[in-house]
Amino acid sequence: MADPSSMSPQEMSAEIGRLRALLTQCRAGVADCGMAVELKDELLRETRETVGLVNVIVENSPAVVFRRRSDSPHQLVYISENLSRWGYSAAEFLSGGRIFEEIVHPDDRARVRDEIEECRKRNAEEYAQEYRIVTADGEIRWVSDKTSVVRDEAGRRIYNQGVLVDFTESKRAQEALAASEFKFRRTIEGAAEGYLLMDRDLVVREVNDAYCRMLGFDCEDLVGRRLRDFATLEYQRFLESNSEAPRDGAQRRFEGAMGHRDGHMVPVLVNANVLLDADGGFLGHVAFVADLTEQKKALNLAAEVQKGLLPRNAPRISGLDVAGRSVPSELTGGDYFDYFEEPDPDRPILSVTVGDISGHGVDAALLMTTARGFLRMRAGQPGNPGQIVTEMNRHLAEDLYGSGRFMTLFFLRLDPAGAKAQWVRAGHDPALIYCPVHDVFTVLGTDAGLPLGVLRDTRYREESGDLLPGQIIAIGTDGIWEARNADGEMFGKARFKAILRQQAGNDAQAILDAVFEAVRCFVGEAGVADDVTLVVIKYGGTS
Numbered sequence: 001m002a003d004p005s006s007m008s009p010q011e012m013s014a015e016i017g018r019l020r021a022l023l024t025q026c027r028a029g030v031a032d033c034g035m036a037v038e039l040k041d042e043l044l045r046e047t048r049e050t051v052g053l054v055n056v057i058v059e060n061s062p063a064v065v066f067r068r069r070s071d072s073p074h075q076l077v078y079i080s081e082n083l084s085r086w087g088y089s090a091a092e093f094l095s096g097g098r099i100f101e102e103i104v105h106p107d108d109r110a111r112v113r114d115e116i117e118e119c120r121k122r123n124a125e126e127y128a129q130e131y132r133i134v135t136a137d138g139e140i141r142w143v144s145d146k147t148s149v150v151r152d153e154a155g156r157r158i159y160n161q162g163v164l165v166d167f168t169e170s171k172r173a174q175e176a177l178a179a180s181e182f183k184f185r186r187t188i189e190g191a192a193e194g195y196l197l198m199d200r201d202l203v204v205r206e207v208n209d210a211y212c213r214m215l216g217f218d219c220e221d222l223v224g225r226r227l228r229d230f231a232t233l234e235y236q237r238f239l240e241s242n243s244e245a246p247r248d249g250a251q252r253r254f255e256g257a258m259g260h261r262d263g264h265m266v267p268v269l270v271n272a273n274v275l276l277d278a279d280g281g282f283l284g285h286v287a288f289v290a291d292l293t294e295q296k297k298a299l300n301l302a303a304e305v306q307k308g309l310l311p312r313n314a315p316r317i318s319g320l321d322v323a324g325r326s327v328p329s330e331l332t333g334g335d336y337f338d339y340f341e342e343p344d345p346d347r348p349i350l351s352v353t354v355g356d357i358s359g360h361g362v363d364a365a366l367l368m369t370t371a372r373g374f375l376r377m378r379a380g381q382p383g384n385p386g387q388i389v390t391e392m393n394r395h396l397a398e399d400l401y402g403s404g405r406f407m408t409l410f411f412l413r414l415d416p417a418g419a420k421a422q423w424v425r426a427g428h429d430p431a432l433i434y435c436p437v438h439d440v441f442t443v444l445g446t447d448a449g450l451p452l453g454v455l456r457d458t459r460y461r462e463e464s465g466d467l468l469p470g471q472i473i474a475i476g477t478d479g480i481w482e483a484r485n486a487d488g489e490m491f492g493k494a495r496f497k498a499i500l501r502q503q504a505g506n507d508a509q510a511i512l513d514a515v516f517e518a519v520r521c522f523v524g525e526a527g528v529a530d531d532v533t534l535v536v537i538k539y540g541g542t543s
Contacts, residue, residue, distance in 0.1 A: 066100075067161035070149070074099040077159070085166070087136025105132035105140060125149050130167075142171040194268075194289035197275070202227045202285060214268075214291050216261030232257040232265060255292070267292040299362065302332050306365050309372055314508075315339045317348045319416030323508035324352075324535040325516065333531035334364025335477050336372055340379040347417055351379060352535055354475040355409040356428065358451075363405075370399055371407055371452075385411050385462040389424045389452070397456035406451040410475050412444070416539065419467040424460050427451030431475045432497070435468060436504040441497055444473070469540035472500060472511065479530035483519050486526045491519055508536040 064085075067078040079090045079100075092098045104112055108131040119127040129145040147162035188195050194211030196204055207222050215222070215230060228236045235256035252272045257265045269290040275283040306328075314322040326335045334357030342349040355371060357364040374395050378388050389411050396407060408428035414421050423431065425445035433442045444465070450458050476496075483491040499518055503511040515534055 062165060064164040065161075066164065067150075067159050068100075070157040070160055074101060076100065078161075086133065086141065103133045103135075105134055108132050141166050142168045191288075194291070196222075196227075196287050196289065198227060198285040198287070200282065200285075205284065211289060214260075214266060214289065215258055230258050232259065258289075267296045299330075299332060302362060302365060303328070306332050306369065309369060310337065311339050315341055315350055317341070317350050317416060319540065320350060320414060321508040321538040322350070322352070322535070323512040324533075325512055326531065326533040327516065327528070328365075328531045329479070329528050330361050332362050332365035334359060334361075334368050335479065335531035335533035336368045337475075337533055337535050338372065338375070340376070347415070349413060349415055351385070351411065351413045352475065352537065353409060353411045354428065354477065354533060354535055355407055355452075356477045356479075356531070356533070357407050358405050367400070367405060367407070371396060385413050385422050385424045386460050389426055389460040390458070393426065393450075393452045393458055393460065394456055396453040400453035401456075406453045408451045410445065412473070412475065413462075414467070414537070414539075416467070419539075420464065421467055422462045422464045424462045425449050426460060427454075429476070429478060431473055432493075432500070434472045434474070434497070434500045434504060436470055436472070436501075437468075439501070441500075467539045471539045472504060472508075473537040473539070474500060474511075474534065475537075476515075476534040477531060479528060479532035480515065480519060480534060482530060483523050483528050483532070484526065485523055491522050495522070508538050511538075512536045 064083050065078070065080040066076060069075045069077060075096070076093050079093050081090050083090050083093070086103070088098070088103065093100060101109060101113070112129060112131050115127070115129055126146070126148045128147075131143065131145065132140050133143055134140055144165045144167050145162060146165075147160050149157055150159035150161055152158050188208050191208060191210055194214050195206075195208040196211055197206040198204055203224065203226050204222050207219055209219075212219055212222065222230075235258070253270070254272075255267065255269050257267050260266050269292050270287050271290075272285060272287040275286045277283055310326055311324060314324065322339070324337045324339075326333070326337055328335065336353075336355040336357070338353050340351040340353075342351075353375065355368070357367045357371070371392070375388075375392055378391055383391075389409065392409075400406065406427070409424075409426040410428040410431055411424045411426075412421060412431060413423070421444070423444050425447060426449045428445075428451075430443035430445035430448075433444060434440075435442070445463065447461070447463065449460055474496075481491050481493045481496050485491075495518065496515065499514050500511065503514045506514075512534060515536075516532070519528065519532060
């Protein structure tokens with residue numbers, strides 16, 4: 001006989017049946033052959049010991065072993081005592097005082113009965129069921145029932161025997177996992193954002209309805225295709241260069257454009273990550289994709305509005321040649337320049353201002369618009385540059401309080417007839433002056449001053465100086481000299497000065513164009529990271 005400790009509950013049940021049959025044979029043998037009494041007694045003793053050992057193992061196992069008559073499904077001929085774990089005794093079932101079906105959950109009884117009957121009709125030798133039972137104290141437990149048929153020597157079905165294993169905790173874990181997966185699926189399917197899961201080669205394996213609607217395709221059109229099949233050329237290049245995603249779980253956020261089924265481009269914002277299992281193994285690339293079409297429309301409109309707020313034409317004042325331009329790093333920006341002409345025709349005065357709101361983007365553009373509105377209103381009233389900037393600071397400090405934002409500003413007032421200049425520097429880089437006659441660079445603004453919006457009661461004072469014929473005044477923002485190329489090298493003020501020197505013989509517009517072209521070529525495909533603004537003024541030129 002095999003080691004009982006290594007037997008399965010079903011094998012133990014079969015062995016018990018075999019030993020009982022052996023006992024019967026032994027008793028018959030004793031009656032028929034008195035000469036072998038001692039031998040058979042020894043065999044009986046050994047058999048009883050083995051059965052006892054098997055019973056001990058069964059009663060201490062997690063499985064409940066049972067045997068019932070095939071011709072009477074409710075008549076149990078054996079059930080292990082470890083049934084007590086559910087609050088019942090084996091005796092009440094073996095005596096007929098209770099039938100097993102009574103402890104099956106009411107909602108499962110009909111199904112269990114029908115499954116057993118179906119297996120009987122099919123003459124199945126083995127079958128498995130899962131159902132709920134109700135313990136003596138009312139607790140509901142899930143059991144796995146694996147039953148097999150026992151036949152006599154003539155092949156007649158005499159018993160059904162098997163094991164019951166309580167797998168409630170596993171079932172609860174499965175149900176919790178299924179509920180979690182269901183909630184996840186409902187969340188993904190109901191999300192307004194597109195969702196897709198890709199393999200290592202960026203082949204789409206799963207998508208949700210939102211992503212399909214975004215591109216106008218059915219799920220079947222997208223699954224199995226590479227993401228690049230629907231991307232613009234620029235976006236394809238980005239995907240190829242980033243296909244080897246970081247393994248540290250860091251999220252990647254980027255913009256791109258995808259091709260819609262009808263041919264138009266859909267701007268998208270992608271939040272992507274690498275999905276890893278508990279051991280760090282790769283599961284896939286996962287991405288959530290937002291359609292930026294409406295946001296882009298709004299931004300384009302905002303950019304058009306902001307562009308309309310900047311001067312359309314340079315002022316035409318005798319003795320001054322002026323050109324200005326502002327290019328945001330995004331659709332909208334926080335840089336600002338403007339011109340203010342005083343209405344005295346006999347002595348034309350031009351004020352030029354260049355400002356830079358900290359940061360860039362929509363929020364900076366909104367603050368710039370606020371600053372522009374107040375400055376235009378205040379510049380049209382009497383007052384010197386120091387008074388104008390002081391009152392502007394008081395106004396901005398109230399608007400920017402607690403935001404961490406500020407604005408740098410350079411305000412320059414020019415009197416070409418009197419060859420005089422007045423200026424205020426509020427935290428901005430000083431204006432750069434180049435004199436081609438002496439080939440000398442100087443700066444306007446020895447007093448840096450605080451940026452606007454930092455301290456409400458700050459008072460600003462103007463400085464003044466003379467204008468010399470041929471001088472070139474350049475007022476820019478740090479987006480010029482702090483522009484970086486792909487190697488991280490800055491454009492720098494030395495290059496800026498070199499262009500002013502090289503272009504000094506040209507008009508203000510040509511100088512301006514040369515600076516912007518030099519910056520564009522320098523940064524290359526890296527693009528500018530900050531807004532770029534510049535005003536160039538040649539004194540002594542004609543307008």
